[in-house]
Amino acid sequence: MNKQYYAIIDIGSNTMRLVIYLQEKGGRLKEVENVKAVARLRTFLGPNNDLTDPGINKLVSTLKSFQDVLSVYSLKEVICVATATIRQANNKEAIKTIAEKETGLTIRILSEEEEAYYGYLAVVNSTSIETGITVDIGGGSTEVTYFENRELVHAHSFPFGALTLKEFFAAEIPTDEELEQLHHYLMTQFRTLPWLINCEVPLIAIGGSARNLVQIDQNMKKYPLAGLHQYKMYGTDIQMVSNYLTSLKPEKLAKVEGLSKDRADIIIPAIQVFHTLYQAVQADCFILSRKGLRDGVFYEQLSKEMGSILFPNVLEDSIQELINDYNLEPEQIMHVQYLTRKVFTFLKQNGIIHLDKNDWDLIKRASYLCHLGEYIDAEASAQHTFYLLANRTIDGLMHRERLMLALIASYKNKTVFKQFIQPYKSWFLKDERKKLCHLGAILKFTYCLDATKRQVVKDIKIQKRQKKLLFTFYCDGDWKPEEYQAEKQKKHLEKLAKNEVELQFIPVNVKF
Structure with a gap:
């Protein structure tokens, strides 16, 4: 049987990423290629909220470099999605037209609701958590959802992300006063959504900043197991990582084990979002999901074949993958x-x-x-x-x-x-x-x-x-x-x- 490959390009405010999946025997998707480019498109938004020509050039050149990787595979489908920065740009239609002309790729600009929905879909189809809050911090927006019995109940997109929240700090390492100001701002924002407050459920985090937080925590604890997906932390653990990072000098921060160089200047505001939201929710734990927006988009694609948007039993499917992979009888x-x-x-x-x-x-x-x-x-x-x-x-x-x-x-x-x-x-x-x-x-x-x-x-x-x-x-x-x-x-x-x-x-x- 010919191998079925699918690709998705995710155009974020901070990073752009190409992921290629192989469809397994059981129908699920296995990641086989993951290419990241730090584009920082958010920084190319001009005073009138247009993406500037240098920003459009950065977008196009990155897409072209991704196409070199795509050419290696025989692909059944390529999906290209964009989130907050392109969504918020006044000239988004011109951006789409230029990108399609230069690369042949059609960009689908996700709405705030879609971005939040795909994060939820990724979490419920890759964990056994029945009820929880999801949070996905991008460069220019933060999506939160509340799901109960695996069904989406509420979703919201806040117009701030790790890049925009940097503006609360005069320097890379914030003062205590700046941290307190950011905490107060975030808590005020979260309290505008009654369904977020004191619901005492797991807080499930998605995205690169959450992965970096977990990697730092694992390194600090000399954690003996491999893997990030479904790693559990508590509020005290988040606070401990935050205290450690804010105690460092800028040149030391970029060298922290587990922290990507390109996230060194945005990790502290991102962690403040996690910690403040953890407190607002009165969460019983903090869990990382390595599956996020990109996976959610493809789970929706798979649902067209399966007839259901939710996998009936996540664990059974995952065990079946192991049975297939190791030829068990x-x-x-x-x-x-x-x-x-x-x-x-x-x-x-x-x-x-x-x-x-x-x-x-x-x-x-x-x-x-x-x-x-x-x-x-x-x-x-x-x-x-x-x-x-x-x-x-x-x-x-x-x-x-x-x-x-x-x-x-x-x-x-x-x-x-x-x-x-x-x-x-x-x-x-x-x-x-x-x-x-x-x-x-x-x-x-x-x-x-x-x-x-x-x-x-x-x-x-x-x-x-x-x-x-x-x-x-x-x-x-x-x-x-x-x-x-x-x-x-x-x-x-x-x-x-x-x-x-x-x-x-x-x-x-x-x-x-």
């Missing part, structure tokens, strides 16, 4: 899941270990991806499984949830589990670590019951006899490889159950 997954349910239910119902619905959700999720690291190297499967799952973005899972999935799906033995969890030990209580270890041991055991991927073990009967658990496996075919692996792994089951485990394999037609 659906038949084996469903069979291991069936056997795991049998063992899990017995241990739970007989009070052998305390298990609940959340535990089943965890182990079920992990059963889809158990030892996917075999795709890279069978001998080091556990290590590869853990690394891939812990460090790959999984839409719908926060970082801590992603780590839990990685620990269970990669379980090999208690020693290796302790090695994997060591850098993250403080993330979990002792009982939580113990539970994750138990869930991993259960899954490892049931995974061994289909060691040859033939589904030889058709069913399980488990009986409790004094200090012994008797597992009877009903088999269709030669069960020797499964028996060998299960005997090797049963010691982990014995430790968690505090019972001796006896295994017997019999033909499926034998009745007791």
